Amino acid sequence: MLITPAFAQAGATGDTNSMLMSLLPFALIFVIMYFLILRPQQKKVRDHADLVKNIRRGDTVVTSGGLVGKVTKVVDDDQIEFEISDGVRVRQMRQMISGVRTKGEPAKGDAKDEASAS
Template sequence: MLITPAYAQAAGAGDTNSMLMSLLPFALIFVIMYFLILRPQQKKVRDHADLVKNIRRGDTVVTSGGLVGKVTKVVDDDQIEFEIADGVRVRQMRSMVSGVRAKGEPAKESKESAKEAAKDDAASK
């Protein structure tokens, strides 16, 4: 025969080091994907959920469809109503809001704190 007996022998079974080295690139690729793709995406989703949750009356919002308007009423947990022109109001799902351009006034200010703020303004002038 032309094949020598040395080539016909099986490889050693105790070669776990080479097996570990062959799996190392896959683990490294997964770690890189996690830090460059998955983690920033999860942060972006979390930030958007906070943005949508904190929408209140008076905020100027931009929807994913490109509409820009001022929030006139928060209907419920998943809908808002905003005005895109004088007398033109639109209802939109909260999740479709892509950004808040300008924050509105606080929800409701008590009469006493409003009077105190007016006195402070008058006293500073």
């Protein structure tokens, strides 16, 4: 025999430990990428979905194309209609809204609350 059983057993445990240590940097890179890239992106998508969902009549919106206008009508769950100039109305998909500048009228439920508070 060229190798004694004691050396053969010691070599096997050393390989397992070194294999675990070689995979550790990959796991560390994945964790760092999750916290620096994936998690903030998910938060941004969630915030945009809330912003788009809460658009109502009277809000001033900015589209992804750069148009700025005042919402005149919420058509349905997918579209809004806004006025970019006197008498010029445009229909736009909600997902193409990039920002809301000013808030408009309160929602129907909010009007009751304000009347009872007065």
